[in-house]
Amino acid sequence: MSRIWLPVLLGLICVYAQQCPEKNGRFADPRQCDKYIECEDGVATEKLCPDGLLFNDKARFFSYPCSYPTDVDCTGREATQPPQPSGDCPHQFGYFRMGADATQCGQFMNCADGRGYVFDCPEGLAFDSTTLQCNWPDLVAECDAEGFLGFTCPEEKVSSLGPAGFSASRYFRSPDNDCTKYFICENNRPRMYRCGVGRAFNEFINTCDGPENVTGCA
Structure with missing residues (x-):
């Protein structure tokens, strides 16, 4: 082998060794939350989750490694690939609240491979984008509970002998x-x-x- 190519080959081996802390496994990219390195027999392959999903380093090796954002901690590697919107979907995958304003909180869209499917929360509940679940509207920051339910709690008269505020x-x-x-x-x-x-x-x-x-x- 040429002496010129030997250092290059050794350099490539070092790069792969650095990318594979273990012979087999998946490892988070240090900067991008939806990118990861998959190692098989010490050989590293760079992979990217579908748009809207993030790499979950807690997933087992033989399970799907990409999860919804609520299940992944991206601290220190917050970067992601550019969005790939299609139709009503801001990302190819994900759950997104529908409605033009804060009084329309009861519907959400599940986007799968760029196709959107509309769902209703159970009556009286609002979709919470931070947990991707339906919740009481007064606990959802982006929902106007009074406007959504069409009801405002009457002002409570507080006795001068009792504490200020409202009862439970x-x-x-x-x-x-x-x-x-x-x-x-x-x-x-x-x-x-x-x-x-x-x-x-x-x-x-x-x-x-x-x-x-x-x-x-x-």
């Missing part, structure tokens, strides 16, 4: 005369509930009751 829970019958629907105000923020089939909310006992016991609901 207050119950209210739905103002739209829907006997099965009611609201509970937690720290003066509304949450919507429904009674089961054949039941109606009784505001005098703050629970669901037979409709014959609730005025206007028999």
Whole structure:
């Protein structure tokens, strides 16, 4: 072998050795969160997760290594590939809240390979982009709970003998005369509930009751 090529070959071997801390495994790129190095028998191959997914260094070797952002810690390697939007999807993969403003919180889109599929949260819940789950609207920062639910908790009268502020829970019958629907105000923020089939909310006992016991609901 030529003496000129020998140093080059040795240099390449050193690069691969540095990229593969172990003979087999997957290892995070030090700068980019959706990029990783896959090592097989000491040979390193640079790979990239699909747009919208990130490399999960906690995934087992024989499982898929790319996960949604909520499952990955990107501290120190926050860079990602440029977005690849298509249609209604800002990324090829991911969950995204729908709605033009903060009062439209109940729908989200699941994007898979660039195709968007619309889903509804259970009634009364809002989609939280930080956890990718449906939650009480008052706990979702980007949701206007009052506008979304169409209900604002009445101002609470605080006794001069008691502490200032609001009580933990207050119950209210739905103002739209829907006997099965009611609201509970937690720290003066509304949450919507429904009674089961054949039941109606009784505001005098703050629970669901037979409709014959609730005025206007028999």
